[in-house]
Amino acid sequence: MxxxxxxxxxxxxxxxxxxxxxxxxxxxxxxxxxxxxxxxxxxxxxxxxxxxxxxxxxxxxxxRRLKDFGLFVTDMDSTLINIECIDEIADMQGLKAEVAAITEAAMEGEIDFRESLLRRVSLLAGLPEQALEEVYTHRLQLNPGAERLMKGLQRAGLNTVLVSGGFTYFTARLKQRLGFDHAFANELEVIDGHLSGRIVGDIVDAAAKATHLQRIRDQLGLQAHQVIAMGDGANDIPMMNAAGFSVAFHPKPALRELADCCIEHSGLDGVLDLFG
Structure with a gap:
């Protein structure tokens, strides 16, 4: 080493x-x-x-070289982007502090992610769907180095996956914007132009993140050592354990000791500098 x-x-x-x-x-x-x-x-x-x-x-x-890997999987909120989307959506309801406290507890691994998600989403009931566009347009920013990272990974031939405990409204737009091959997240139910406070379909939690990684890895015929996974909180631990090399970006304490690399000072594109 x-x-x-x-x-x-x-x-x-x-x-x-x-x-x-x-x-x-x-x-x-x-x-x-x-x-x-x-x-x-x-x-x-x-x-x-x-x-x-x-x-x-x-x-x-x-x-070890970047071209030795075939798959890169990353979290979205507070990893690829600068915000926790659900906290900013809740701000439209005047509930940011309450929801953010639940988010933080979940990311620290203090409460179950699935339980925390359902609790937080329920507080969004009645909010106009337009609030999601407001968050995407005016509050969401890519973390430094995101675009350079994606271009470098694509040049090296890696398949790229965005997998999030957040929402498809944002992952779908980022998938198109940055050129991810796949994106997975939770779908907010919308009725008559307003959020219902419920999730449609299966919940993307920590276990689901790891399952998506393993399924696509297997589809590509790759081994675990050919996978890079990146995240920031406890909800990312299973998928990072399933990867051959794990990167924690400004990590919560629950992730700091687990990751192969913690990025605290560089941008996301620091990943490209590890392997040459």
């Missing part, structure tokens, strides 16, 4: 400090924004030292 250190703008002194701390034999540049520290050894102060230098890092198997 090699230690890969990356950032939007790597500070040379910070990089040398990490190399010294880990006893690396050499520093090898991978991309303009990432470096491989050869023969580095893990150290209890590695995370703190990297954070102090504005660096992200990951342990990557020697010789």
């Amino acid at each position: 090699n230690l890969v250190v990356f950032a939007e703008d790597v500070d040379s002194l910070a990089l040398k400090n990490v190399a010294k701390l880990t006893g690396a034999h050499a520093i090898e540049q991978i991309t303009p924004r990432s470096f491989r520290l050869l023969a580095a050894q893990n150290h209890a102060e590695l995370a703190r030292t990297c954070s102090a230098g504005g660096l992200d890092y990951a342990w990557v198997p020697a010789g």
